[in-house]
Amino acid sequence: xxxxxxxxxxxxxxxxxxxxxxxxxxxxxxxxxxxxxxxxxxxxxxxxxxxxxxxxxxxxxxxxxxxxxxxxxxxxxxxxxxxx
Amino acid sequence: xxxxxxxxxxxxxxxxxxxxxxxxxxxxxxxxxxxxxxxxxxxxxxxxxxxxxxxxxxxxxxxxxxxxxxxxxxxxxxxxxxxxxxxxxxxxxxxxxxxxxxxxxxxxxxxxxxxxxxxxxxxxxxxxxxxxxxxxxxxxxxxxxxxxxxxxxxxxxxxxxxxxxxxxxxxxxxxxxxxxxxxxxxxxxxxxxxxxxxxxxxxxxxxxxxxxxxxxxxxxxxxxxxxxxxxxxxxxxxxxxxxxxxxxxxxxxxxxxxxxxxxxxxxxxxxxxxxxxxxxxxxxxxxxxxxxxxxxxxxxxxxxxxxxxxxxxxxxxxxxxxxxxxxxxxxxxxxxxxxxxxxxxxxxxxxxxxxxxxxxxxxxxxxxxxxxxxxxxxxxxxxxxxxxxxxxxxxxxxxxxxxxxxxxxxxxxxxxxxxxxxxxx
Numbered sequence: 001x002x003x004x005x006x007x008x009x010x011x012x013x014x015x016x017x018x019x020x021x022x023x024x025x026x027x028x029x030x031x032x033x034x035x036x037x038x039x040x041x042x043x044x045x046x047x048x049x050x051x052x053x054x055x056x057x058x059x060x061x062x063x064x065x066x067x068x069x070x071x072x073x074x075x076x077x078x079x080x081x082x083x084x
Numbered sequence: 085x086x087x088x089x090x091x092x093x094x095x096x097x098x099x100x101x102x103x104x105x106x107x108x109x110x111x112x113x114x115x116x117x118x119x120x121x122x123x124x125x126x127x128x129x130x131x132x133x134x135x136x137x138x139x140x141x142x143x144x145x146x147x148x149x150x151x152x153x154x155x156x157x158x159x160x161x162x163x164x165x166x167x168x169x170x171x172x173x174x175x176x177x178x179x180x181x182x183x184x185x186x187x188x189x190x191x192x193x194x195x196x197x198x199x200x201x202x203x204x205x206x207x208x209x210x211x212x213x214x215x216x217x218x219x220x221x222x223x224x225x226x227x228x229x230x231x232x233x234x235x236x237x238x239x240x241x242x243x244x245x246x247x248x249x250x251x252x253x254x255x256x257x258x259x260x261x262x263x264x265x266x267x268x269x270x271x272x273x274x275x276x277x278x279x280x281x282x283x284x285x286x287x288x289x290x291x292x293x294x295x296x297x298x299x300x301x302x303x304x305x306x307x308x309x310x311x312x313x314x315x316x317x318x319x320x321x322x323x324x325x326x327x328x329x330x331x332x333x334x335x336x337x338x339x340x341x342x343x344x345x346x347x348x349x350x351x352x353x354x355x356x357x358x359x360x361x362x363x364x365x366x367x368x369x370x371x372x373x374x375x376x377x378x379x380x381x382x383x384x385x386x387x388x389x390x391x392x393x394x395x396x397x398x399x400x401x402x403x404x405x406x407x408x409x410x411x412x413x414x415x416x417x418x419x420x421x422x423x424x425x426x427x428x429x430x431x432x433x434x435x436x437x438x439x440x441x442x443x444x445x446x447x448x449x450x451x452x453x454x455x456x457x458x459x460x461x462x463x464x465x466x467x468x469x470x471x472x473x474x475x476x477x478x479x480x481x482x483x484x485x486x487x488x489x490x491x492x493x494x495x496x497x498x499x500x501x502x503x504x505x506x507x508x509x
Contacts, residue, residue, distance in 0.1 A: 016150050016151050016154060017151060042220045043151075043220055045219065045220050046154070046155075046219050046220050046221075049217060049219060
């Protein structure tokens, strides 16, 4: 899967979790899920499940702790896809 | 303090009507919401008919954001949110868009069991060793207070936000609790109501007790027969009802439409003593509840002109009429008009008191007594006590003045509330 395709897929996942005052166009590679995008911390586990389903990978607890920004998520997705 | 309390909003999600307009029309016409349920047949239930609100997918979109819809698998929450949000809007109230909670607005929204389908999902995942897949909303969809919490957040309430639970009396108990909170000056506006999930996991326990009718699986609209000589048990239902209770002062100040006044009521229990048991009422307690409710309401026994009963279509219907008759000291043609809405919505369990109270209040607005269905053949136990003319089989053009509404529940618990037509002074 190409980088751009992965990024678009990730943005599609994030979209539903954005609060009313944040647009999908506000999302950038270095956006912090909680601090920049105001995503409810409770929803981070849901984003992880959606990422697992979309890319057919499995994230462990350590991976989830590392996933603070969009870039972090992209890196973890890349790493897991390589492992397959 | 003993302030006057009125009803300024109604909302409903019932098997025979989602929304007040549909519900009112169904009540006027005696239209049934009890339908054959293919899933109950497939699962080998004895009773394969039930009452379930018909909620279309695109209607759910009007009440839940895409994020809220994600993984939403709790019918009780769907019904409760629809009824609760509708009642709030019907009262002319807005959702809270300010920075501060509405300190004087609260919620008492009950249930018996919540999010049964979501819990089943969670149970299976956990048993497979997959607890990590539960997602972030499993807890809030299955905790009993999930429904009041959901509504509290949607409406921005800052007063008490809680869920009560007392079996079939839940909805009626909620009204009395909300009334007391406002009457005592602890809140100005209280949203009250209750919800009950639909489906085999809620209804299965009753089927296993063999108390649900098995002879109407191909004749659903005739199945629920309160007060009938051919009644053979209650038909399970589901849904939600909601009422906005408000101090009279607050309602008058903002020019709100007032459906009726809540005069007060009584909640008690028979202690499962005497004739009472987990599933049967102690008549002495029932009568005490009704008499105290009328006395607390500050009216005379003779002032009650309409009763909405619990009347589930079990063998206890005759006993309930006897208890009403003894409590109010009225019999024959002197007995108030009486109806039961369970013939067309079924027994909605925790939601019964709320759905039925919404219907009861609509009688003030429509200036009618809604008809009883499926009791062309009133039980002789009942006609021995009261005149058949008091059990309307056609919707009557009679504007109610004072209505007593009661619910009696498993656990030998009783609740009776008294409503009065509101007249501007």
